[in-house]
Amino acid sequence: MRPVSMGLPTVRGHVEASDRPDTPDLVDRFGRVARDLRVSITEKCSLRCTYCMPAEGLPVIPQQRLLSASEIVRLVTIAVRDLGVREVRFTGGEPLMRRDLEDIIGGCARAVPGTPLSMTTNAVGLEHRAQGLVDAGLSRVNISLDTVDRDHFAELTRRDRLPAVLAGIRAAARAGLTPLKINAVLMPETLTGAVDLLQWCLDEGAHLRFIEEMPLDADQAWDRTTMVDAQHLLDVLGARFALTEAGREDPSAPAEEWLVDGGPATVGIIASVTRNFCEDCDRTRLTAEGTVRSCLFSDSEIDLRDAMRAGASDDDIAALWRGAMWTKWAGHGIDADGFAPPQRSMGAIGG
Numbered sequence: 001m002r003p004v005s006m007g008l009p010t011v012r013g014h015v016e017a018s019d020r021p022d023t024p025d026l027v028d029r030f031g032r033v034a035r036d037l038r039v040s041i042t043e044k045c046s047l048r049c050t051y052c053m054p055a056e057g058l059p060v061i062p063q064q065r066l067l068s069a070s071e072i073v074r075l076v077t078i079a080v081r082d083l084g085v086r087e088v089r090f091t092g093g094e095p096l097m098r099r100d101l102e103d104i105i106g107g108c109a110r111a112v113p114g115t116p117l118s119m120t121t122n123a124v125g126l127e128h129r130a131q132g133l134v135d136a137g138l139s140r141v142n143i144s145l146d147t148v149d150r151d152h153f154a155e156l157t158r159r160d161r162l163p164a165v166l167a168g169i170r171a172a173a174r175a176g177l178t179p180l181k182i183n184a185v186l187m188p189e190t191l192t193g194a195v196d197l198l199q200w201c202l203d204e205g206a207h208l209r210f211i212e213e214m215p216l217d218a219d220q221a222w223d224r225t226t227m228v229d230a231q232h233l234l235d236v237l238g239a240r241f242a243l244t245e246a247g248r249e250d251p252s253a254p255a256e257e258w259l260v261d262g263g264p265a266t267v268g269i270i271a272s273v274t275r276n277f278c279e280d281c282d283r284t285r286l287t288a289e290g291t292v293r294s295c296l297f298s299d300s301e302i303d304l305r306d307a308m309r310a311g312a313s314d315d316d317i318a319a320l321w322r323g324a325m326w327t328k329w330a331g332h333g334i335d336a337d338g339f340a341p342p343q344r345s346m347g348a349i350g351g
């Protein structure tokens, strides 16, 4: 098993900062512009999905090393006002584990009015917070759900919390957090329940996307040779539903859509490994400790938290962020010779 490191990864290689064009936006060397900010706000989680977390959870980040609500609001403000970011996603770990989530959302909604604020969540506890989060300014949620079979759910997440998740999904729909997207990670075990899960989502009016598993699990059990790919899923779903290719919502959207039984409902497939979308990537990330991470797979991070705490101005922070994104890699390189998974697992990066 790979040791779980929460420390700051090292910088690999050298990139000339002087080659960067003089633009306020978050451009990189491959002509991409990051407009979609994903902010991890905690490493804690109520579940222990086998494809993400170790059974014992991630090492706890001491409170003083986590970004505070006001620091998050400040960084989101800089991203939107000065760096061209157009939408903000809160993630983790599990964002609902933060008691001040409503303050974070509310603060951002006031600071950057009109910017869509969404959350990726496992929905445990959402039943009681969905309306409050909408009132604070949350626009949308994506919810992780790999199976609607309770025993299988308990096995996959190492927690018997399926009823809480389903209650959370329904509360989100009632609170108007739509379109409601459901994320399911593809594994040999989830293929068995894929038809039932899709039928459940169709019945509930939720939009299901299946995701190819990436080598970002803390246990480092991911294996390219046994990974379930998009084509395998299409074969399984195709035996029960008529699927017609419908393309992507926009070029940088990770999911390719398929009409189910002629539509209008669709099912999405995020083929992060076999049909990756790195060429059109528009993402920039902040970890819960306030480092900029330009790519899920790049261990090179730039620390904004300590800069802020040392008195850096908004302009200084913006310059550090631009520099971090300029060094972004072309893509994840999973299929390249010598590929090594990053030091942080998905829950520690912010998926």
Ligand SMILES: Nc1nc2c(ncn2[C@@H]2O[C@H](COP(=O)(O)OP(=O)(O)OP(=O)(O)O)[C@@H](O)[C@H]2O)c(=O)[nH]1
Residues within 6 Å of the ligand: 120, 142, 181, 183, 211, 253, 254, 255, 270, 272, 283, 296, 332, 351
């Ligand atoms: N390769 C890659 N995969 C990502 C990235 N961000 C998210 N994913 C994968 O895509 C899945 C869905 O991510 P979500 O957080 O629901 O967000 P999204 O699908 O990008 O967002 P919307 O469709 O705009 O709601 C995650 O579970 C990850 O497996 C990324 O930057 N790179």
Ligand SMILES: C[S@@+](CC[C@H](N)C(=O)[O-])C[C@H]1O[C@@H](n2cnc3c(N)ncnc32)[C@H](O)[C@@H]1O
Residues within 6 Å of the ligand: 045, 051, 052, 091, 092, 093, 094, 095, 120, 121, 122, 142, 143, 144, 183, 184, 185, 211, 212, 213, 214, 215, 216, 217, 346, 347, 350, 351
């Ligand atoms: C890390 S979680 C954080 C947010 C929240 N706890 C949740 O589960 O939605 C974000 C997303 O990452 C996905 N994810 C986690 N590990 C993954 C892996 N190894 N490969 C692909 N997606 C993964 C999850 O399915 C989820 O949709």
Ligand code: SF4
Residues within 6 Å of the ligand: 045, 046, 047, 048, 049, 052, 053, 092, 093, 094, 121, 122, 144, 346, 347
């Ligand atoms: S995928 Fe989300 S819910 Fe599952 S362990 Fe990772 S952070 Fe927690």
Ligand code: SF4
Residues within 6 Å of the ligand: 276, 277, 278, 279, 281, 282, 283, 294, 295, 296, 297, 329, 330, 331, 332
């Ligand atoms: S792997 Fe990196 S470059 Fe590819 S889509 Fe994800 S964040 Fe973007």
